[in-house]
Amino acid sequence: MTTEHSAEVDLDVTNVAHGGVSVARLDGRVVFVADSLPGERVRARISADDHSSFWRAETVEVLEPSPHRRPHIWADAALERDPARRAGGAEFGHIELPWQRELKRQVLVDSLGRFGKLPEDHPARGVEVEAVEGDDAANGLGWRTRVSLHVDDDGIVGPYAARSHRVVAVDTLPLATAAVEYASPLDERLSGAERVDVISDGRRGARVVVRAEGRTAGAGTPITERVGEREFRLEELGFWQVHHGAAATLSTGVRDQLLEGEFDADAPNLDLYGGVGLLAAAMATRFGPATRIETVESDRRATGNAEFNLRDLKAATAVTARVDRYLTNRLKNATAEERGGFSRASVILDPPRAGAGKQVVASLLEFRPAQLVYVACDPVAFSRDLGQLTAGGYELRSLRAFDLFPHTHHVEALAVLTPAS
Incomplete structure (x- = not known):
């Protein structure tokens, strides 16, 4: 069978794969299916046809859901959005936490x-x-103390769409801490900017650092994080674990x-x-x-x-x-x-x-x-x-x-x- 680019097919999902996708087969070929769960039957859109050994696909409808499926924690990444506009960064957001x-x-x-x-x-x-x-207790939400957002040619700020480098507009950032989400300029246009980093300041607030054409605009002062009885100084754009715990x-x-x-x-x-x-x-x-x-x-x-x-x-x-x-x-x-x-x-x-x-x-x-x-x-x-x-x-x-x-x-x-x- 020849499957054309963007064709929709019905698939039986069998198991999970590394990378946040599940596995199905179509005419003997492996299909990596996003936004699905092992044990489900889904209708999916083939999104790539340039690999000799496998295809990739995006779920567009769940025909037989897994008992572990839940409403997606992020509306901007849910099935109701077209796959090309689904925000990336929460690829297990449709699965109950213990099953994740x-x-x-x-x-x-x-x-x-x-x-x-x-x-x-x-x-x-x-x-x-x-x-x-x-x-x-928090349903796995509100843990990110650092968020990197991108800016497209029109100045729109947001994450990349899943498995792409295409910026999508979003209304919320449910995985971010309250301070980081509040400080994120999701409703602003930042013409000329390339990337926005929103970073917890190690206390109760957040910093916004804008990168534009080789220039970085932000406070620039170090951050102090506390672990137990010890404090750690680091650069605001330096590496630190993103989960607050x-x-x-x-x-x-x-x-x-x-x-x-x-x-x-x-x-x-x-x-x-x-x-x-x-x-x-x-x-x-x-x-x-x-x-x-x-x-x-x-x-x-x-x-x-x-x-x-x-x-x-x-x-x-x-x-x-x-x-x-x-x-x-x-x-x-x-x-x-x-x-x-x-x-x-x-x-x-x-x-x-x-x-x-x-x-x-x-x-x-x-x-x-x-x-x-x-x-x-x-x-x-x-x-x-x-x-x-x-x-x-x-x-x-x-x-x-x-x-x-x-x-x-x-x-x-x-x-x-x-x-x-």
Whole structure:
């Protein structure tokens, strides 16, 4: 059967796929269907016909709904809007919260098996996706402390339409905190602008930063975030977890998951992709202010803030460097005594969505620390790295997963690995 571009077809949706879409088949070809749920029968519009192995489609009508379907939490992203005008950023917004977490669990576990080569009987495959405190009571709304909006040639401000770079006008931002939503210039025209970032100021308000033709207009002063008893200074456009409870959740997770029996406070411990020092501080909170820890981050402004944020930890240092180059140079120049110290070290790594990658993982295998604490924001990239680590002689000791992005397909994982015995 030949299916023309934009043809409408009826599909039986079978399972969930990575990326916030579900899977169906048409004449033996895989179809990735947006705005659907496993177990549903939907009418969908084929939106791309340029792949030899699969098509993409957008749901236009639900013929047989899943019992887990709910009215979309964002009218601007709901089925009632034409697919070309549906706002992106809430691709699970039509699914009840507990089932969103189940689907995320399925994607994570499937990735662990397919890319991580984790055996079916491994305890980590029984992982559950944990909610952040307060999210269930809020129905997963009002958690984003940072929002990036785009501006089209007519000055209209809004998010991109799902799976596109086309700006769509919206009336609300239900995933944003009240302060961020209130400050967002959704009803304004910003001619000449390219992007608008609306950022919580770390307290009760929000800042609006407008980027236009290489220029950035905004306050420009740093933001102070508080996690537990510690404050963290960061640039207003610098990286920080977007969920208001994510930094505390990950700090607690890292602190609790570090294996005390494998830890040496005097070893050359590392926090790779360390940002402004959040997870290095978590390690020091667990094992004391004399803990030796070095954060490595390619953004010099983040490194400067990490140095400031960890100033009370006398054995903490911060280095501006690409992680791959840092590890290569560290290994190349290490003395025999220093290499011996590596085997006593604990290493935290929180790489970007693409994962650590083959070169960094290869260096870590040569570094061979006593324990690796891997914070992952993409299950496939993490599982690929995990496969390389386990093939290189490490074993997965524990795994937790957190729903830091309700109503989206994203899930955060926190793993601890040690050399296989």
